[in-house]
Amino acid sequence: MKKVLEVKDLSVSFHTYGGEVQAVRDVSFDLHEGETLAIVGESGSGKSVTVQSIMRLLSMPPAEFKSGSILMDGENIVAKSEKEMEKVRGQEMGMIFQDPMTSLNPTMKIGSQITEGLIKHQNMSKKDAHARGVELLKLVGIPNPETRINQYPHEFSGGMRQRAMIAIALSCNPKILIADEPTTALDVTIQAQILELLRELQEETKTAIVLITHDLGVVANAADRVAVMYGGKVVETGTVDELFYEPKHPYTWGLLGSMPKLNDDRMELQSIPGTPPDLKDPPKGCPFAARCPYAMKVCDAHMPEYMESSTTQKTACWLLDERAPKVDPPENIFAGGGK
Ligand code: SF4
Numbered sequence: 001m002k003k004v005l006e007v008k009d010l011s012v013s014f015h016t017y018g019g020e021v022q023a024v025r026d027v028s029f030d031l032h033e034g035e036t037l038a039i040v041g042e043s044g045s046g047k048s049v050t051v052q053s054i055m056r057l058l059s060m061p062p063a064e065f066k067s068g069s070i071l072m073d074g075e076n077i078v079a080k081s082e083k084e085m086e087k088v089r090g091q092e093m094g095m096i097f098q099d100p101m102t103s104l105n106p107t108m109k110i111g112s113q114i115t116e117g118l119i120k121h122q123n124m125s126k127k128d129a130h131a132r133g134v135e136l137l138k139l140v141g142i143p144n145p146e147t148r149i150n151q152y153p154h155e156f157s158g159g160m161r162q163r164a165m166i167a168i169a170l171s172c173n174p175k176i177l178i179a180d181e182p183t184t185a186l187d188v189t190i191q192a193q194i195l196e197l198l199r200e201l202q203e204e205t206k207t208a209i210v211l212i213t214h215d216l217g218v219v220a221n222a223a224d225r226v227a228v229m230y231g232g233k234v235v236e237t238g239t240v241d242e243l244f245y246e247p248k249h250p251y252t253w254g255l256l257g258s259m260p261k262l263n264d265d266r267m268e269l270q271s272i273p274g275t276p277p278d279l280k281d282p283p284k285g286c287p288f289a290a291r292c293p294y295a296m297k298v299c300d301a302h303m304p305e306y307m308e309s310s311t312t313q314k315t316a317c318w319l320l321d322e323r324a325p326k327v328d329p330p331e332n333i334f335a336g337g338g339k
Contacts, residue, residue: 001032001035002033003031003033004032004176005030005031005054005070005071005072005208005210006030006071006072007027007029007030007050007054007068007070007071008028008068008071009028009068009069010026010027010050010053010065010069010070011024011027011066011067012049012050012053012064012065012066013063014062014063015062015064016062016280018280021279021280022232022280023046023049023232024046024049024232025232025282026067026233027046027050027229027232028068028234029227029234029237031176031208031210032208033175033206033208034202034203034207035208035209035224035225036198036202036208036209036222036223036224037209037224037225037227038212038213038218038225038227038240039051039210039211039212039213039227040213040214040216040219040227040228040229041228041229041230042214042276043214044279045229045231046231046279047212047229048180049063050229051095053070054077054176054210055089055095056082056088065078072088072092072093072175072176090117090120090121091121091172091174092174092175092176093174093175093176093177094168094169094171094172094174094176094177094178095169095179096162096169096178096179096180096182097165097182098180098181098184101153101158101161103165104153104161104164106152107152108152109149109150109151110150110151110156110164111130111133111149113164113168114129114132114133114136114137114149114168114171115130117171118132118133118171118172122172132171133149133167133171136170137149137163137164139167139170139201140163140164140166140170140197140201141193141197142160142163142164148160158190159190159194162182162183162190162194165182166194166198166201170205170207173205173207175207175208176207176209176210177202177207177208177210178209178210178212179209179210179211179212180212181213182211183215183218184213191218192221195218195221198222199222216255216256223240225239225240225312226238226239226240226243228251228252230287230288231276231277231279231282231287231288232282232287233303233316234316235249235251235252235287235315235316235317236249236251236313236315236316237312237313237314238309238310238312238313238314239312239313242309242310242313243313247329247333248309248313248315248319248320248329249317250288250292250293250294250319253330253333254272254291256333257270257332258270258271258272270332272291273291274290274291275291277290283300284300284301284303285298285299285303285304286299286303286316286317294319294327296318296324299318304316304320307320
């Protein structure tokens, strides 16, 4: 599959009164046509800043690109002017946000919000854009699209608003769709419908999707590959099967262990003790060291390199070094209590 996006050693900081917050540190990953890459991690891990950097949605200042590149078809997005980015955002990339009520304009009819991009970026006439808008609403499963296109966001239910957001994001046939927690504000039934819709649309359009989520259930349902972020860094990447059945990083173990299991009769949900590192003064070594039950001396002193367990799985953890003691993942992280 063709590579559509390559993020290389990206570092992004925010300049605040309290000091420089190193929100994203040396992040690298790539994305291929027609695949879904999920980026997971807890709040403050850097996942949203990473995708907002790709879309160039961060205000600069206070944000600053410190190093690295974001290549789309060989062109570096970091170096593009704001005018060039407007074109990229309209034609090459689309974005679905967590809460459509705050990202849709409440004063504009849904139709105007869909046709805006078509008229501006695809040079369509108003009439053609309106007809395409109706088609798009139909495509995302909105009943009576001819009527609905003339309504305002408040006349739509939560699930329908998210469908309308997807229609807007897909209106210019983007190569890349960025979905930032697209189902978090929805109940589970609608969540499943939206994920199914994204999968169907992806099969049709071959759009590559970057899915930001903290919900591993969503990852299992929707992603092909996963990047786990912690403390502004990608600590593990792999296919969905590798991450769920052969996870290697203790933080990934912690995330899997904190998922509720059907066969688990414990009354309390498991959490990872401790708090994430302060990114104003990030640790020199492994960012997870302060919370990791397997931490060794070397972990505090040196950031581990990525170690490959397969052609698709890479993990930044000293436990994979041949000199480290052998540690098996805890049994309770797997759905059936064991592998
Ligand atoms: Fe734990 Fe060390 Fe691995 Fe970090 S490098 S996750 S501290 S064992």
